[in-house]
Amino acid sequence: MFYNPWFLTLLLLVPFAAWRLWRANQVTSINYSSAATGWTARPTLRQRLIWLPPAMTLVAIVLMVLSLARPRHGREQTMVSTNGVAIELVVDRSGSMQALDFQIDGKNVDRLTAIKNVAGKFVLGAEASDSQAALEGRVSDLIGLVTFAGYADAITPLTLDHAFLVAQLQGAEIVTTREEDGTAIGDAISLAVDKLNNLDNRQPDEIKSKVVILLTDGENTAGEIDPEAAAELAKTMGVKVYTIGVGTRGVAPFPVRRFDGRIMIRNEQVSIDEVTLEKIAETTGGKYFRATDTESLEAIYNEINQLETTEVETQQFVDYRELAVQQVRIGRFSVPPLLSIAMGLLTLRMILSLTFLRRLA
Numbered sequence: 001m002f003y004n005p006w007f008l009t010l011l012l013l014v015p016f017a018a019w020r021l022w023r024a025n026q027v028t029s030i031n032y033s034s035a036a037t038g039w040t041a042r043p044t045l046r047q048r049l050i051w052l053p054p055a056m057t058l059v060a061i062v063l064m065v066l067s068l069a070r071p072r073h074g075r076e077q078t079m080v081s082t083n084g085v086a087i088e089l090v091v092d093r094s095g096s097m098q099a100l101d102f103q104i105d106g107k108n109v110d111r112l113t114a115i116k117n118v119a120g121k122f123v124l125g126a127e128a129s130d131s132q133a134a135l136e137g138r139v140s141d142l143i144g145l146v147t148f149a150g151y152a153d154a155i156t157p158l159t160l161d162h163a164f165l166v167a168q169l170q171g172a173e174i175v176t177t178r179e180e181d182g183t184a185i186g187d188a189i190s191l192a193v194d195k196l197n198n199l200d201n202r203q204p205d206e207i208k209s210k211v212v213i214l215l216t217d218g219e220n221t222a223g224e225i226d227p228e229a230a231a232e233l234a235k236t237m238g239v240k241v242y243t244i245g246v247g248t249r250g251v252a253p254f255p256v257r258r259f260d261g262r263i264m265i266r267n268e269q270v271s272i273d274e275v276t277l278e279k280i281a282e283t284t285g286g287k288y289f290r291a292t293d294t295e296s297l298e299a300i301y302n303e304i305n306q307l308e309t310t311e312v313e314t315q316q317f318v319d320y321r322e323l324a325v326q327q328v329r330i331g332r333f334s335v336p337p338l339l340s341i342a343m344g345l346l347t348l349r350m351i352l353s354l355t356f357l358r359r360l361a
Contacts, residue, residue, distance in 0.1 A: 003070035010065045017061055021054035046357060053357055056349040063342035067324035071338070084140040085308045086158055086199060086207050088192035089123075089169070091115055092216040092246070094149040095181045097174050099217070099252040099270065102294050108253070111246050112174050114294050115215050120166045122301040136305070138162070142207070144195055149175040150182030150222045152191040158199065184223030185216055189230035189280070193239050210239045211308055214280070217247040219273035227276050231283040241284040242304055243277040246291050 002008065093112055102114035109117075125137025142158040143165055155172070156165050175181050189212060196210040212234065220227050234241050251267040258264055274290070281288040287307070291297035321328055324338045 001072050007068040018058050053349045053353050056345045060342040060345040063338045067338045071323040072320045073328050086142045086210045088144045088212045090146045090188045090192050090214045093147050093174050094183045096218050099254050101248040101252040116170055118297045123162050146192045147172050148184050148188035150180050152188040182222030183218045185220040186225035186227040186230040187223035190225045193234045193237050196239050197237050212241040215244045215246055231280040234284045240286045241280050242286040243281045244289045245272040248292050
């Protein structure tokens with residue numbers, strides 16, 4: 001690439017300069033006796049190299065013209081800066097999550113399995129389906145995981161290793177003992193807020209917002225912290241809470257083990273404390289959603305994905321090197337500046353013309 005390409009028109013004068021140099025280099029002939037025709041004198045090394053000074057001058061002229069045109073070597077670089085979102089996924093794994101009121105690929109699955117499936121797509125991304133838009137994933141966001149039943153448990157720290165986080169989510173299981181069962185919504189929110197509040201001191205400048213996504217199918221029945229008090233804590237810490245009530249309305253099919261060990265499906269009454277979930281979301285500036293099937297759960301994650309966007313700023317610039325006056329590295333070799341080569345050729349030409357290739361007038 002040339003910054004001043006119009007100077008290249010001077011190259012049209014190079015043939016004229018070459019003709020002048022060639023003409024000046026011609027050796028004047030003299031007549032000699034025909035008796036000398038039998039001599040077989042060989043040309044000396046000096047005679048063979050007599051063309052070298054004019055050629056060096058010509059090359060130097062070409063290089064100087066190219067230098068006037070300012071040839072440049074550009075190296076494009078890209079800088080990407082992001083302002084991500086810190087997200088805590090808070091997932092209910094209480095016994096009521098066994099309800100088989102969700103479907104994946106036409107097969108009935110429990111609520112926790114449906115959450116694992118959709119939350120994994122939310123984190124890692126997924127292609128568009130017939131009913132839902134594509135999920136791009138949360139590549140630049142710190143994401144953590146809290147699960148809860150009778151008590152809340154921090155499963156993963158806030159991390160960019162999303163594959164690890166999804167693997168831990170897939171390993172979460174519904175509680176099977178009465179001692180562990182319960183729904184400690186307030187404790188779970190408080191734990192998630194505490195994790196977000198304890199981000200490393202270097203990270204807040206890179207965090208656009210802090211968000212909790214709470215998924216539960218019941219009412220607060222355990223724990224030490226009231227859900228509304230936890231919501232006030234989240235508001236104070238600048239954490240937005242999106243609440244998702246998971247499950248059908250009225251009745252839902254539950255697997256029940258009979259006395260003989262067989263599993264039967266029985267419809268049971270279900271209820272979600274939607275009033276409390278709505279109040280939590282409203283207090284913190286979030287939003288409440290109700291997911292009654294897999295499609296609506298995917299739609300909710302799509303909406304949250306649009307509400308909580310990550311700012312990515314890309315800057316591209318080109319670092320130019322002036323080939324006329326700067327050294328450039330091409331592969332393993334370094335090419336000197338063009339003007340340095342031209343000056344070197346002219347200097348060498350002068351030395352040769354005054355010494356080994358000196359001509360007598």
